[in-house]
Structures are given as structure tokens and as C-alpha cells.
Amino acid sequence: MGKRIMRISGRVSRSSCLKFLFFPSASAVITFVISLVLFIWLQENRAFSQQTNPDESESMSISTSRLTGEFAESKFPSEGHLKMSLSGDSVQYLSSQTKFFDRGTETPAQLSSLTLQIDYSWRGLFDGAISLKDRIAIQEGSNYFMPRDLYGGWQGQGWKFWLGRKWYLWSEADEHFHRGLFQGRFMNDKFRQDSHGLTGLFFEKNWEGTQLVVFASPLYIPEFGPDHKIVDGGFESPNPFFRPPSRFVDFLGVETRLRYKLIYPVESEIVLNQSYGALFETHQGPFYFRSSYAYKPMNQLLVGAQFYFRHSERGDQDISVNVFPRLQYHHLAAVEGGFSERGGWTTWLSLVNERPEKDSVPVDWTYQDTGPSSVLTFYLGHDLGVSPLGETRLFFSTSKIYGGDRHDGGEFTARETLFERRFQFYDVLSFGLQGGNTRLLKHQLSWNTRLDFDESQRGMLWLSDLQYKFDKDWTLWTSLDLIGILDSGKARITDGFLGEYRANDRAQLGVQYVF
Secondary structure, eight states: OOTTTTOBOTHHHHHTTTHHHHOOOHHHHHHHHHHHHHHHHHHHTSTTSOOOOGGGOOOOOOOOSOOTTOOOBOOOSSTTOOEEEEEEEEEEETTTTSTTTOOSSOOOSEEEEEEEEEEEEEOSSSEEEEEEEEEEETTTTEEEEEEEEEEEEEEETTEEEEEEEEOBOSOHHHHHTTOOSSSOEEOSSSSSOEEOOEEEEEEEEEETTEEEEEEEESOOOOOBOOOOEEETTEEEOSOTTOOOOOSEEEETTEEEEEEEEEOOOOHHHHHSOOEEEEEEEEEETTEEEEEEEEEEEOSSOEEEEEEEEEEOTTSOEEEEEEEEEEOOEEEEEEEEEEEEOTTSEEEEEEEEEEEEOOOOOOTTOEEOOEEEEEEEEEEEEEEEEEETTEEEEEEEEEEEEEEEEOOOEESSOOSSOSBOOSOSOSEEEEEEEEEEEEEETTEEEEEEEEEEEETTTTEEEEEEEEEEEOSSSEEEEEEEEEEEESOGGGOSOSSSHHHHTTTOOEEEEEEEEEO
């Protein structure tokens, strides 16, 4: 059986075969959001809510740029102040007529969506914060509920205790290249994916420029990708970031139908898995050092498959493919250090090591295998300007993965993997400008651009966006994302992220209103 025909998307099981366990229905989401808004309204009107100027913090942002004495975590509006926004956008896929865009199903070239975002933090009988998005993909008929932070707890002099989902900067390199090693990602959009916090118990201790975080959890929630369904034994999804496996294969000289079935595991086998971790960070003037460790299941569910050949007396034949999600534990350790000066230079060096635990796999499975890996990353940036609007930074970074991928295990294997690869980039150079801003007709105009080139895949991804805040509450924005393979003949990896999604060039236009 040919490798490319039999490719099984790793996101098949990662995206939604377990989604019924974690993702609520649309009606449940609406009920939750309404209840959440009522709760926030009550909090804002309680006596303990602090009255602050709403303009003090216009937006929630995640900073992975080190500033002297800061510990990176989600930034929220001032305590007691709710920020809620509603945005709509339309995206046009520019290469939809090419053969690489064809998914074997009707994938529309134009998609639109509505997104509600809520950011809020409070203090009172117990403290907490919420940061979430709820995105309705109209043509997909899907609802993507994306809670990044959702936690509560208590804090005292120099200590904090949190329960829930909370985002921390476990690794600068992991967040910079969105690899999803320490924390999971929302992968319904694989160009502009957001990471989310781990879920569990957090104890945080701070003293004299030093932070210690200890994490433990009895539960496991994997990351999710595009929604899909199985129709007549075949995977279907209108999302351009879902890669369905082929429906036919040339088997013994005969074009043979493939019929897929997702085998759902026992809930407790996935959900009831423990995680542990610790994060240490210290600052001495403009210098900082960070070390982190975690023992937990991989954020990405792996995949196993069983193949059964069936032949009828009439001469008909097909191949039944049972697809199984697999959970695999790994050890993660990161050591990072650097220098950062506001308005000047920022540089850091990172080494992340991953050691997967060997798990038991049935002998009749074909499965995705993993091995130890080391990720070495270097970053250099310079602030071109600092203003009340933020920092404008020009940066260069490079990252290389040593190890990680292994040949598939089991009965039906090929020279290249049958499954979608875990990493998007392997040997990458990145250039960009972030936080560019100026004034146009007395209103704020800001932009970002980034180019990633992967030597192993001989391809590139260019992301750019432009935002114009033409009113206090209104923002118009547009983006252009281009992806391509420059020289597939010289590529060491021909079935990676850049090759699989080479036809997903797109232009996007949207508008946002802040309540």
C-alpha cells in the first residue's frame, strides 16, 4: 500500500475523536457565556471590586519578550474591568484551484467566522481570571470553544495558589515556534494557533526577582484541531487545515476502497492521567535564567491503525481501517537564559530535551512512533522604538531539532511516515518585525510580519497582518499568509507541514468591536 495514499492525518484522533469528552455543544457554550457575563457583572458591582480606568489596559496580550524583572504570563485588563469583543472575518484561499488544495471533499475557497473574546480578572473572596474565545466557523458549521485561562484561587504575601487552567511561559522557545511541547494549542488554524494553559493545581512562590511554580494535575486534556466527520467510511471536513486520508488505494493491482472507523477509548483511559511539573525563573538586572521540567502525557494524541482486507464472493473488495487514539507520556526539561533591555537588545538561548516513555502497542497495529529529541534555539532582537503604544522589535531566530521522529512501527510501514508529523519546523530560520505602529489620520495603525524558512523541508511560511484602530471601540484588520515549497528535490522532509499545506495561501479581512 502506497505511503501517500495511505496517509492518516495525525489530527484525526487529536482533533475530535475525543472532542465529545471536552468540547461542549453550541447551546452549552451559549449558556456558559451568558452565565459568565452575569457572574462578571455581579463581580464588578460587588464592593470588593476595584474601580479602575478602563483605558489603562486596552487589550489582553501575551508577551514572550523578556523585560527586566518581569515574569511572563497572560496579561489581563485591570482587576474588576471586563473586556469583551466581537469580531467577524472572511478569508479567501488563493490557491484553491491547485491539486494540493483538493482534499477529496468539497472544501470551500472562502470561509467566514464570528469570534467572541472575553478577558476578565477579579479579586475578592477568591481571586481569578478568565481569558477565552468562542469562534463560530459558519461554513464549517462548527463551534470552537477555546479557553486559554480559566482559574481561581487565593494569594498572599509572596505566594499564590490556583486551581484551573493557567498559562505560564514554561519555555520561550516552545512558545516562539508554537511547538506545543509544554502547553497545548488550538489547532483549528495551524498558521495562527494559540497556546493554552495547563489544567490542574498551581502553587506559585515569588521573592526578590525569583519565581517558583509547582504544578500537579490528575486530569489530561489533549489539544484539538479542525472538526470533521465520517461519511460512508470516509473522513470529511470543510476546514482547509484538515488532511483526510485517501479513500482508495491500489492493492494487488486493484483500486480498493478504504473504509475508516474511529475506535473511541474508555473515557478514564484518556482523561484520568496525571501530570507534574516545576518552573524556576530568576532575574538579575537585565539578565534572566529559566529552568522547567514536566512529566505528563504529550499534548498531541498519537495514532494507531488496524488494516483488515475484505473480499466478497461477488469479487468486491475493500480495506477496513480502524483508527485508535494513543496517549504517550514524556519527560520534558528546558534550560534557557538571556539578556533583555527595554529599548535595546534582547537575546536568549534555549535547550529543550524530550524523552518519550515507551508504551505498549498491540502487535497488529501500525502506529506512529517517537524518539528522544533535543531542540536548540537562539533568538536576537532589537527594539527599534518604544512608545506608549508598545515596542517595535526587529528579530532573528533559529531553531533545530535533533532526533524526535522515528519510522512507523507495526505491520504496514513505508519509508516515510503514514501519519501527520508532530513538528511543523525542524531546521528553521526566522525573521520578523513585531509591534510596528504609527499614526494614520490621528488613529493607530499597527502591523506585524514574520518569515520562517525550514531548510529540512526547503519551504517557507510568511505571516503578515495590519490593524487600523479607526475608533475607540472599532478596529479594522487584514492579513496575508503565504506558504510554499522552494525546492522539493533538495528537501530532506517531503511530507512535512509545509508540503502538506502548501496550497493554503490566504488573504483575510476582519473587523472587531470592543464593548
